Amino acid sequence: DSTRFVKGNPKAVLVVEWSGTQRELDEIFGHLDELAGEAGALAATPLRTKEEMSQTVRLRKSTLPLLLGTADEEKPVAFVEDAAVPPDRLEEFVVRFEEIVENNGTWACFYGHASVGCLHVRPALDTSDPEGVSRMRRIAEEVADLVVDCGGSISGEHGDGLSRSEFMEKMYGGEILRAFADVKRLFDPRGMMNPGVIVAPPRMDRQLRIGPGRKRLPIRTGLSFGDQGGFAKAIELCNGSGFCRKRTGGTMCPSYMVTLDEQDTTRARANMLRSVIEGTLPPEELTGRRMKEVMDLCVGCKACKTECPSGVDVASMKTEVLYQTGRQHGFSLRQKAAGHIRRQLALAAMIPSPYNAVAGTRFARRAAALAGIDPRRSLPRVANKTFSRRFPGLPQGTGPAEVALFNDTWNEYQRPEVGEGAVRLLAAAGARIYLPKVVCCGRPMLSEGLVDEARKNARRNLDLLVPLVERGVPLVGLEPSCILTLRDDYRKLIPDDARVERFAEATRLFEEAMLDLDGELLLREGAPxxxxxxxxxxxxxxxxxxxxxxxxxxxxxxxxxxxxxxxxxxxxxxxxxxxxxxxxxxxxxxxxxxxxxxxxxxxxxxxxxxxxxxxxxxxxxxxxxxxxxxxxxx
Ligand code: SF4
Ligand code: SF4
Structure with a gap:
């Protein structure tokens, strides 16, 4: 989807942004092919609406996760990743940079900001192999010389860090570096602040995150991390850059955003796991108290999977840790009750009025507190009539399209009005609606580490729903968590089942499904x-x-x-x-x-x-x- 605007199979893509009045823009876009021809481009695609332009942002965002997601031993490594040169030297810089990478027997993807001559390049290397480290060092030295020769900066956008500090002298010369050291000494006479960065740096290949002799503790995981090359490699995707310490914008990482404690970052969780699998901490720490503390405030929001530039998926890792911990020490009553919430609500829904009356009392909250529920929270109530009992009385549509509605726990027992509204809307948009008798998608189980139970439910749902999917009927869900579980987590639960991919492709959020339907939806104007x-x-x-x-x-x-x-x-x-x-x-x-x-x-x-x-x-x-x-x- 993010490459729809790319025509043919070009070696490079240049995105150019113009701003101006409508007339000015019309004029530029009227001559776009001519402009592209002059610049030597094979083709040009005008992108004018917000939706069209968003393809380029998605392409940019997906680049690094795609590169880092490789299961190869040689992975893109960040050590020459933001050099910048004057834009008029960029072409020469790219050509010579490519030669350096090729001469050192590897490859790299180039992307960056052409307008300011800044390139993000991460040559693919295996730094757990001494030969990989030697090649990294040679590339770093040669690129530093090249940057200086082109009149640029070794670190044009990010910090200098341990990987670039060694080469600062090439850029600034000895006199200026000595002045840096004098100033640093005035404020930090004991060298406690950022030791080894800029002033008195060690060799860049001395303190590697993943270095020669790296060990990997073999762990039989409950979830499959095969798409990332295994559990250890999924953890090692974290490169420590600390983007997950941002305090504003986006979602990652909600726990750090409120505590501002390093322990509550995505990075800390990946670091803790890495320490165990590499043997810095003993294996029992995987299910120990310290791991529990570091994982405790991870809400499992999955924001890191999309917002972290390396796509580190800590939510799945937390599920794995809870699974390993539960197998080792047993699952608590609260975990079992929460994981099987559908069962609890089904029981409550058999006697809705008495249950709701009791759930509102202080006594019920105290009882729930014994099972680990905070007494300040209102306990969930149930509807007097479940959604599946209301469904026969709803207009189920005549088609021509067909959809199967995934009746999630909350819709079935707590808020059937959501499903009622959805059925009316789907029918009005030209769909015929089926209501298969699904079981819980497994999300509450995964949140508690009950991986084996979630897998059972995944299989039951697949057995029930795949025949419909194979008939071309999309599966529509109202609850985003359930849909994410069906589309994404089932791949981790039953990776060898060929049906999972087809199933994931046929799964739609209610809103997506509505937009896919061709029927004309007549709606009155509503409040903002x-x-x-x-x-x-x-x-x-x-x-x-x-x-x-x-x-x-x-x-x-x-x-x-x-x-x-x-x-x-x-x-x-x-x-x-x-x-x-x-x-x-x-x-x-x-x-x-x-x-x-x-x-x-x-x-x-x-x-x-x-x-x-x-x-x-x-x-x-x-x-x-x-x-x-x-x-x-x-
Ligand atoms: S989790 Fe992602 S954003 Fe945070 S340090 Fe690791 S790679 Fe960077
Ligand atoms: S899943 Fe956990 S680690 Fe990742 S962003 Fe959400 S809270 Fe942070």
Whole structure:
């Protein structure tokens, strides 16, 4: 999808951005082919709408995870990754840089900012092999000479760090470096701050994150990390750059954003795991107290999988750690109860009125506290009539399209109004709706480390749903977490089952499915909307489809709200309440409080619970918001 704009099979792509008045832009775009021809390009593609332009951003964002995701021993290594030269020397720089890489018997992908002559290049090397380290050193020396020769800077965008400091003298000369050292000594006479960086650096190949003699503890994992070359390689994807320490924008990493403690970063979690698999810490630390502490505040939001430049997937690693810990020391009552929440709610739904009456009492909260639920949280209530019992009375559509609705736990037992709205909308858009008798997708089990149980459920859902999928019927889900589990986690649960890929491809979020349907949807204009996207939705498809669907009836503003803090059952657990509320308070709660007349829409069930607890405002699922706007509904 991110390369749709690329014509043919070019060796390089140049993205050029223009700004100006509509007339000026029309003029430029009118001569685009001519301009491209003059620049020696094979073809040019005009990208004018936000949607069209977003392809280039997606391409840029997917580059590094794609490169780093290779299962080869030789992986792109960051040590000459942001050299910059005057733009008029860029062509010469690229050619000579390529020669250096080739002469050292490896390859590299070049990308960067042509307008400022800055290139991000990571030659592929295996630094656990002494030969790989020698080649790295030769490349570093030759590139440093090349940069100086071209009048550039060895580190044009990032810091100098341990990998570049050794070569600073080539750039600045001895006199200036001695002045740096004098100034540093004045402020840091004992050399405690950033030792070895810029002043008195060690050789760049001395303190390698992954160096010769590296060990890897063999671990029989419950989840498959085969797509990243195995558990150890998935952990080693973290290069320590610390982008996960950002404090604003995006979602990664919600725990660090509120505690500002290194221990609560994505990096710390990957580092802790690396220490165990490399043998710096004893193997029992994998399931020990310190690992538990480092993993504790990871909410499993999956933001790192998409926002970390290396695609480090700590949410899956946390599941693996919980699985290993549970196998070693047993699973707690709270973990079992939370993992099998569908079963608990099914029992409660057999006696909804008495259950709801009891769930609202202080006694029930105290009892739940014994099982590890924070007493300040309201316990989940159940609907008087489940969704599957309401479904026969709903308009199930006549087609021509067909869809199968994944009846998730929350829709079935807690908020069947969401499913009712979705069915009405899907039918109005020209779909015939089936309601297969699915089991829980397995997400609550994965959050608690109950991997074997989640795998069983995955198999049962596949057996039930694949025949429909093979008939060309898409599977539509209302809850972003469930859809992420079906699309993404099933690959980790049952990697050898060939059906998983077809199943993942046929799975759609409700909003995506609605946009795929051809029927004309007649909607009245609705009140403006403030939209909060669920973390798993943002990691999977972004908020674009939800925004577009809601946009058919209303003005929509998307809040850059990060994680709401509830994250499934995370916010319910004892010891997490304060952190959970702080996560919500960072951006989401203030935005909701300031929403005024706008309707707050949030596709995730736990986000809606958190919004209610934090602001006392009831948020709606997109289907709940849109269904009453259908022409003909009152
Ligand atoms: S987790 Fe990702 S962002 Fe954080 S240090 Fe590692 S590679 Fe960098
Ligand atoms: S899953 Fe979320 S909370 Fe956990 S490390 Fe990744 S970004 Fe941080």
């Amino acid at each position: 909307v403030l939209l909060h996207g669920h973390c798993h939705q943002k990691a999977l498809v972004g908020t674009g489809p939800t925004e577009r669907l809601l946009g058919l009836a209303a003005d929509v503003e998307v809040v850059d709200s990060g994680c709401c803090g509830m994250a499934g059952l995370f916010g319910y657990e004892k010891g997490h309440y304060e952190v959970s509320m702080k996560m919500g308070e960072r951006r989401l709660f203030p935005a909701v409080r300031g929403a005024g007349e706008r309707v707050v829409v949030a596709p995730g069930t736990s986000c809606r619970e958190q919004i209610l607890d934090g602001t006392q405002r009831r948020a709606l699922h997109p289907a709940e918001y849109l269904a009453p706007l259908l022409d003909g509904s009152s």
